[in-house]
Amino acid sequence: MPRAVLVVLAAVTAVGVLTAADATDTRSASQKALKRFNPLIGKWRGVGQPRRGSATGAWSEKSEWTWEFDKKKNSVAVRYKSTGTKLLADGIFGYDPGTRRFTLQATFADKTRRRYTGRADATGTLILESTPDKKNQVYRLTIRQLNSKRTLVLHERRRTKSTFYTRVAGIGYTRSGTRLAAANTGPLCIVTEGRGTSKVSYKGKTYWVCCSGCRDAFLEDPEGILAEAKKREVQRKRKKAKTNGSS
Known part of the structure; x- marks a missing residue:
């Protein structure tokens, strides 16, 4: 086999090894960051309220958080699924080591899809913000764990030209199981x-x-x-x- 061909094959092999190693490092970093979701793993019962302290428009839902591993893609995520909800029905939470931000691919009960990114604040509360939609609305999702048995999730929105968020609904979760x-x-x-x-x-x-x-x-x-x-x-x-x- 010509020397030039051997050199090319060696280079391709080296790139493949580096790519695989990089993917493994990315997955390890993502899994380490996503450990903050460990206290949420399991099943929960939730009560949603568009207006705080009011039963008008309220609903009950059941949700579950699980880890999700994709061996083929060498990736890891945390999956959220909810039944009976009027808001977030399915969410895939990930982590981008490059930007050091958490990500969320969200599907809502009405089939609307949004992508969120954000970070955790000093108290451990996770705050994610969506990209603007066609109606120039930006949505914010705040996840705050009060203790091992109670978690609050707040859905808000604002106009792109505004900095003031208005409440969409809050959901109080109690751990089941x-x-x-x-x-x-x-x-x-x-x-x-x-x-x-x-x-x-x-x-x-x-x-x-x-x-x-x-x-x-x-x-x-x-x-x-x-x-x-x-x-x-x-x-x-x-x-x-x-x-x-x-x-």
């Missing part, structure tokens, strides 16, 4: 280190997962998941040893 899911202590999910709520087994050993998404990810690639968990543990030990050594 087992006591373990709402506890502050307990076994950790082997995939994301959220609170474990169900068990999976592999080679005679039992591990905990926090949702159906993590369960599926573990069952699809248990060796890979366990290798990542071991790597995290090694990193924690090194960090602890470094901290102890500098004190």
Whole structure:
């Protein structure tokens, strides 16, 4: 085979390896950032109110937060789904390491789709803002977890030329499910280190997962998941040893 062809093949192979490594680094960074959603993973009951303190136009809904892994795309996200809602019915929350912003691909009950981006403030409240729509409306979504059992989500909007937001509706959520899911202590999910709520087994050993998404990810690639968990543990030990050594 001509030397020039070998050089080209080597270059293509190197690019492929770098691309795969970059994708893995991006996924790891995204998963680390998305861990802030761990307290939300699970099932919730919600009551929506267009007007605060008023039952007019109010509704009840049921929602669930799960991790979602795409092995082919080497990507990770957190999925939100709700039934009975008048607002956000399906949302895919991601993280962009390049901009250090959270993203949301949202589908509403009326089939409207919006894309949001934003950050968490100093209190941990997640604030996301949409791109302007055809009617020059900008929407804001604020997610504030009060404690392990209660979460508030506020939907607002404003005109593009205005800085003042008006309320669309607020939804108060109460966690449903087992006591373990709402506890502050307990076994950790082997995939994301959220609170474990169900068990999976592999080679005679039992591990905990926090949702159906993590369960599926573990069952699809248990060796890979366990290798990542071991790597995290090694990193924690090194960090602890470094901290102890500098004190």
